[in-house]
Amino acid sequence: MAWTLARRAHAMNPSVIREVLKLTERPGIISFAGGLPSPRTFPVDAFAESCARVLRDDGQGALQYGASEGLPLLREQVADMLPWPVDPAQVLITTGSQQGLDLVAKVLIDPGSRVLVENPTYLGALQAFAPMEPRIEGVAGDDEGLDPQALRRAAGAGEAPRMLYVLPNFQNPTGRLMSDARRQTLVELAQELELPLVEDNPYGELWFEAPPPAPLSARRPDACIYLGSFSKVLSPGLRLGYVVAPHALYPKLLQAKQAADLHTPSFNQRMVADVLRDGFLDRHVPGIRALYKSQRDAMLAALEREMSSLGLQWNRPAGGMFLWVRLPRGMDATELLPRAVDKGVAFVPGAPFHAGEADPRTLRLSFVTATREQIDAGIARLAEAVRAYPLRQAA
Template identity: 75%
Template sequence: MNWNLARRAEKMNPSVIREILKVTERPGIISFAGGLPSPKTFPVAEFAEACARVLKDDGPGALQYAASEGYGPLREMVAAQLPWSVDPQQVLITTGSQQGLDLVAKVLIDEGSRVLVETPTYLGALQAFMPMEPKVVGVDSDDEGIVVDDLPRKAGSGADKARFLYLLPNFQNPTGRTMTEARRAALSARAAELGVPIAEDNPYGDLWFDAPPAAPLTARNPDGCVYLGSFSKVLAPGLRLGFIVAPKALHPKLLQAKQAADLHSPGFNQRMVAEVMKDGFLDRHVPTIRALYKSQRDAMLAALSREMKGLDVQWNTPAGGMFLWARLPEGMDAVQLLPHAVERNVAFVPGAAFYAQDGDARTLRLSFVTASVDEINTGVAALAAAIREQLARQTPQRLAA
């Protein structure tokens, strides 16, 4: 049988990260590659108790089909925790925040539509957007996020005006950077002036180390933004639950796209999350995640400072989240380095895949949250050895050139 694929299927590509994760399943590999929360943070006992209570008190309801919008009490909890006035009717529970990106893409993108993203940006968002065949344009970015003065140059006009600007202002994936208060205020004002909506993705915002980030951009212009959140990073990713907070004018179409995709997210999981959260559990639980991740970040920073001496490797210091962004010496390519690192039993994600255009081959993403301090020390030392080996391998080539 000769299957004729839809044109959108040709736009679908495998996740670079998921492909690398297959390599990390080998015994002995220390992985800085996956964006996985630490399983040490999963509240297994609390979910065991919640599971029993949900089945005892409302088993038939939990196991039945449910409303596409989501479980009412959970939607109310989401609305109540946000730092601006939100009607629970604006909340749509999704099957992970990744589905939220997919719904936004289906509702807002036509073939050829201009979509703006940070430089670099979240690879999963690019995967969600590309089947809709947009024209994805990277906006210049620095250590504080979007460069506001570049937005008018990239926003387009008329039929080619950007449908939305997608960004992660808090502890961004992949760079770990955080947008300052001043940058948020300026960007929000300029986007509103240009009439460019913002899709604000905030899966990591609760994972700050020393001080919480500034208020969401959505809080400044709720009618001009759609806001995406997740329970994966503060509870457990296996639940596959996230949420969208949308302006009332946009919510019905997102709901219709959700109905077509999966009818509803698992009602049983939603009830369990609501049961776990109802007594302020997150206020007690999330600080333990922050403390663990901060200690692991500090261990990686110390190891990098120790092991990368003399190698001209650069890296940042994230103020929260799960990722650190590094840049290799001039002339190196992270994709070429990866197999040599894997030979030394350490893995990372090359950074070029996170760019909409013209990826920086020297960049790489390091996740510090699933490795122990000992593994971080061993893994960073192995990565440094691989870099030295690659530099030595390239030196004769440079001399010959």
Template identity: 60%
Template sequence: MSTVWTQARRAARMNPSIIREILKVTEKPGILSMAGGLPSADTFPVAELKAACDRVLTQAPREALQYAASEGFAPLREWVAGRVAALGMHVRPEQVLVTSGSQQGLDLAAKVLCDAGAPVAVETPTYLGALQAFTPYEPIYASLAGDDEGPRPEALAALPHDAPGTRFAYLLPNYQNPTGRVMSAPRRAELVDAARRAGVPIVEDNPYGDLWFDQPPPDSLSSLWPEGSLYLGSFSKVLTPGFRLGYLIAPAELFPKLLQAKQAADLHTPGFNQRVVHEVIRDGFLDRHIPSIRARYKANRDAMAAALREHLPPGCEWQSPEGGMFFWLRLPAGLDAMALLPRAVDAGIAYVPGAAFYAHQPDARALRLSFVTLTPALIAEGVEKLGRLLHEALEVAAEPAP
């Protein structure tokens, strides 16, 4: 087709989200979907948000509906600076930039820090949305080898040799999407020490840190190296994703360029949304609200853990997550999670194949299961179907080739 448009070189690297395509397939009615990364809509504080909308539009309509500062609503920035003290961080409100979800924080970080061909280090596997945000800036990815506690410190230490000029290491310490794993306190200290020695700063993404079940996670990576860390937070998992509200916390030297990138991207995050959320949370609402999310998700986690133990065939591997929203399941040798997905959908269930979460060589045996969108009873039913599917697939795989 002849065209008058010439696309940017980067556009060739931008591709539709595999998850998004999968979710389309799995939106059929009747599918028990464990695929989505959505928080439970049962946790949205509808009454509080409704009352706050009314108060904001009664008390400050002209300000809430007008253009606003690119930095964000000052009382919200102050609230964030105070909030992260619980993670061991000492932050001034001037370091807080309100973003349109933490996804925008990823975009702004890459815009300010990534040049075409310069390396960015990511976990193996890592959050797919981060790869999508970074890729338009044409980095090359360095995949950090990891274990059950997160990336290996040696992998970070080797970056000056393996990927010289790495712009940052993108790390998700708490209940990582997709694996659900949390970094131990010693691992955090080792990673920060290795990063500091390697001269590789950290972009720390923490959307799930509040969703712990038995004990809070250790202090943030940023608390251990404030001047070498850019921290991303979000209200999506503890309040609502539909307001698209997140924030980044940056060292003073980086803040001005991030602010200019924000201004260029969308002028500012909706002032109305910022004021409504601040109105809801200003009096300590989250300290009352989040425990109810934790209790709900923990019960769901328990239901899925029990169902996995009961229904999955030998050879499947998983850890029971201590927080967050996801189980990460590794299928027995010979099975391929992507290849099995159409049969899973036929059987009435859905998951996300793990392959989507790798910057390089994917693990075809991995898949991600969300435990927060279905009820415990439906989780049991869904996992039972998954178990039946896997048993059948293993029998087929065990048959001699014709």
């Protein structure tokens, strides 16, 4: 049978990260490639208790269809958690924040619409947007985040963009944090340009030294869609996220949600609502921060020890799960990867995270799932691969 694929199916791409993860399944590979939270942080005991309680107290509700908006209690809990006044009626519970990206794309993007993103940005967002056939344009940034001048130039270079997708907190892939001043400039500029903002914040709670500055959505709630997730603070396997949308946009997102999967699993929502009672996150999340901070410090120390004479540059993320590395001139991270895997270590090359111009010298390292010993050994192996990179390939 010769299937004729829809144009949007042609626009779908396999995730490069999944391809890299296949390489890492080889025995003995130390992987800094995945974007998985550390399973040591999953509150298994709390969920065991909640699971039993939910089935005992509300088993029929937990096993029944539910409202597309989400469980009322969980929507209230989400609204209460956020650092600006949010009406629970603005909260849409989603099947992971990845679904939020899909719904936003369906509601805002036509074929050919301009969509602005940071360069680099989260690969899963590029994947979610691609089937709607937008023209995705990357906007440059620096250590403080998105560059307002570059945004002004990009926004003015054609028809009005439908949205700017932005990750102010410990961005995936770079780990960078947008400064307070930059956030303020960005929301003011977005207001001037009448540019809708889609703020994605799965990592904001994972800060190491100080909480991040107020979200963009807190500064201008009427012009922002905010995406949040329980994946990095509780468990990604439950697939629970949320969208906070201005009232005017909410009904369309809700209709898209209904069409996609009717609702997010009733059972999972009840379990999370139960776990969240009595301020659980306030007790649980500090442990994740402490663990990830010590892992980051271990990776920074290993990089300093192994790489300081090799001409690489790396940042010092103030939270999140990722560290961003730049190889010396003439090296290409995609070419380095198979050589690194031969030495027994894996990472994700930075190029696929770029929309438009890519920097082939960049790569992403996750510091959260490997043990301290694996971090030391893995970075030493990576240094070996860098040292063995053939000079003839240097430009």
